[in-house]
Amino acid sequence: MNEIIDGFVQAGELILSLDPEVLEITARSLLISLTATVIASLIAIPIGGFIHFREFGGKRGLITIIQTLYALPTVIAGLFVFLILSRVGPFGFLGLLFTPTGMIIGQTVLIIPLMVGMTLIALSGVKKSLQDEVISLGATSSQAILTIVKESRFAILGGVILGFGRAISEVGAAMIIGGNIRGYTRVLTTAIALETSMGNIAFSIALGMILLAIAMVVTIALFLVQEQ
Amino acid sequence: MIEFLHVDKSFGEKEVLKDLSFRVEKGEIFTFIGPSGTGKTTILRLINLLENPTSGSILIDRQATKVSERERVDLRRRMSVVFQKPAAFRGSVYENVSLGLKFRGTAPDEIRVRVAEALHLVGLEGYEERIATTLSGGELQRVAIARALVSRPEILLLDEPTANLDPVSTERIENLILSLNERFGTTIVLSTHDMVQGQRLATRIGVILNKRLGQVGDALEIFYKPESREIARMVGVENVFDGTVTSNDGGLASIDISGITISAICASPPGSQVTAYIRPEELLLRVGKEGMSSARNEIEGTISRVTPIGPNVRVKVDAGIPLIAVITRRSCEDLALFAGARVSVSFKASAIHVGMPRVISSE
Numbered sequence: 001m002n003e004i005i006d007g008f009v010q011a012g013e014l015i016l017s018l019d020p021e022v023l024e025i026t027a028r029s030l031l032i033s034l035t036a037t038v039i040a041s042l043i044a045i046p047i048g049g050f051i052h053f054r055e056f057g058g059k060r061g062l063i064t065i066i067q068t069l070y071a072l073p074t075v076i077a078g079l080f081v082f083l084i085l086s087r088v089g090p091f092g093f094l095g096l097l098f099t100p101t102g103m104i105i106g107q108t109v110l111i112i113p114l115m116v117g118m119t120l121i122a123l124s125g126v127k128k129s130l131q132d133e134v135i136s137l138g139a140t141s142s143q144a145i146l147t148i149v150k151e152s153r154f155a156i157l158g159g160v161i162l163g164f165g166r167a168i169s170e171v172g173a174a175m176i177i178g179g180n181i182r183g184y185t186r187v188l189t190t191a192i193a194l195e196t197s198m199g200n201i202a203f204s205i206a207l208g209m210i211l212l213a214i215a216m217v218v219t220i221a222l223f224l225v226q227e228q
Numbered sequence: 229m230i231e232f233l234h235v236d237k238s239f240g241e242k243e244v245l246k247d248l249s250f251r252v253e254k255g256e257i258f259t260f261i262g263p264s265g266t267g268k269t270t271i272l273r274l275i276n277l278l279e280n281p282t283s284g285s286i287l288i289d290r291q292a293t294k295v296s297e298r299e300r301v302d303l304r305r306r307m308s309v310v311f312q313k314p315a316a317f318r319g320s321v322y323e324n325v326s327l328g329l330k331f332r333g334t335a336p337d338e339i340r341v342r343v344a345e346a347l348h349l350v351g352l353e354g355y356e357e358r359i360a361t362t363l364s365g366g367e368l369q370r371v372a373i374a375r376a377l378v379s380r381p382e383i384l385l386l387d388e389p390t391a392n393l394d395p396v397s398t399e400r401i402e403n404l405i406l407s408l409n410e411r412f413g414t415t416i417v418l419s420t421h422d423m424v425q426g427q428r429l430a431t432r433i434g435v436i437l438n439k440r441l442g443q444v445g446d447a448l449e450i451f452y453k454p455e456s457r458e459i460a461r462m463v464g465v466e467n468v469f470d471g472t473v474t475s476n477d478g479g480l481a482s483i484d485i486s487g488i489t490i491s492a493i494c495a496s497p498p499g500s501q502v503t504a505y506i507r508p509e510e511l512l513l514r515v516g517k518e519g520m521s522s523a524r525n526e527i528e529g530t531i532s533r534v535t536p537i538g539p540n541v542r543v544k545v546d547a548g549i550p551l552i553a554v555i556t557r558r559s560c561e562d563l564a565l566f567a568g569a570r571v572s573v574s575f576k577a578s579a580i581h582v583g584m585p586r587v588i589s590s591e
Binding site: 127129130132133134135136137138139140141143147151 | 276278297298304305311314315317327331332375
């Protein structure tokens with residue numbers, strides 16, 4: 001019991017003294033997951049818009065598949081990207097395995113389905129009557145799509161925040177693709193996993209508290225956005 | 229300006245409009261009246277090219293509308309719609325009203341001037357920075373009208389434009405509709421279930437019944453000379469009787485209705501089956517014998533029911549045939565009418581519209 005209390009005390013010291021390694025791992029985590037979120041947004045929002053505004057065969061089925069992938073296990077996303085980036089894989093020549101870039105790709109793949117799904121929900125939340133208004137005000141198709149997307153911007157942003165939350169908290173893909181290399185691909189979640197198994201409780205608790213704080217910021221941001 | 233040729237419209241299995249043909253001339257106010265849920269909205273949506281007819285064709289300025297989406301956008305930009313329940317976009321009233329001009333690529337300076345002008349027309353000066361989604365229903369309706377006017381449309385489509393408004397705003401909007409039509413020659417197509425509004429505003433009225441266009445004509449024709457029982461019922465002609473012409477003396481005919489004979493102006497020869505239509509406001513009621521009536525028709529009867537309707541009173545009289553009269557509340561009080569009282573009902577021969585018995589098929 002005392003060890004745990006000591007762990008918390010030491011963790012507090014690590015954070016308050018701005019321990020360089022703790023800071024470095026936190027910064028890397030944020031950088032990788034934020035980058036993945038931005039890239040995923042750029043891909044997922046237009047895909048969501050395309051699915052929402054176009055009629056095509058298999059639309060219903062496609063949406064069901066996307067919804068299933070909300071719960072895509074992180075290790076499977078990791079495995080998939082690992083295979084693609086490994087030396088025998090189609091993109092092996094890029095040498096991205098065990099690099100932060102590789103981890104960004106992994107997290108991007110992981111959160112795209114969730115963000116496409118959230119975009120679809122956001123767009124279908126725009127009333128049909130509003131879509132009629134847009135068309136009858138003389139919008140071209142692209143003006144209409146842009147206006148509707150703009151109208152649902154807060155709901156879409158909610159999806160983006162959820163995506164970031166999923167990216168920063170996942171451990172499977174980061175571990176498989178990044179390899180948890182100290183000072184290079186080690187992020188909050190992989191560091192916690194490793195340090196805990198090595199008995200370095202104080203360090204784990206410090207990182208865990210930071211991760212929780214980030215999760216809390218994300219939740220508050222989501223709440224504020226949904227208030228809009 | 230707008231022409232429908234044998235237009236049918238179905239949504240899936242559900243047939244909404246059937247064989248609709250009509251023409252709206254440039255500069256006229258054409259009003260569709262009909263009960264709620266009879267496809268009036270669909271007609272406006274078809275004109276605005278938001279819907280495609282299932283069959284038949286729609287011409288705008290003699291131009292076919294089955295064209296590319298780009299050309300349809302160009303056609304649509306010549307008109308504006310105010311929906312029955314307008315939707316507001318996030319953001320300010322200014323952003324809402326200016327949207328149509330932004331789509332058209334109007335210069336920002338010009339947009340500012342025209343938004344102010346449109347808000348002035350609907351009496352919402354200074355509302356630019358208000359948040360549109362927080363407005364009351366009546367204010368939003370006026371914002372929607374401003375949003376429609378800002379592009380100076382040639383054709384203005386209004387779906388029940390005053391359904392959500394109080395009487396003062398309604399009058400304001402009705403005056404606005406009339407002045408737009410007068411000042412700018414805007415062609416206006418509107419739908420309403422309010423017969424009186426139809427009468428106040430319309431150059432011509434089209435009655436929608438059972439998915440079809442019934443009678444088309446000016447207010448006098450629609451309100452006094454209905455073509456069928458259904459139209460009569462809708463426009464408030466409550467006395468409708470089938471009968472037989474027994475004699476005709478140079479246009480003054482005697483018509484036998486279930487044993488009661490009335491005199492009416494009509495050209496039908498003796499033996500013709502006819503339908504007589506009399507507006508309830510045309511019936512005069514008297515108690516006792518004082519003050520002889522100059523009207524040709526005078527029938528004795530017993531009041532079966534007295535129902536107040538606003539400033540008026542609806543009196544149902546059983547006189548061998550059921551007659552319905554609408555009189556002012558004051559005359560009802562002066563005559564001291566009550567259910568069971570004996571009255572004599574009189575009406576002029578010229579107050580009766582005589583038509584061929586005709587029923588609009590429900591198919």
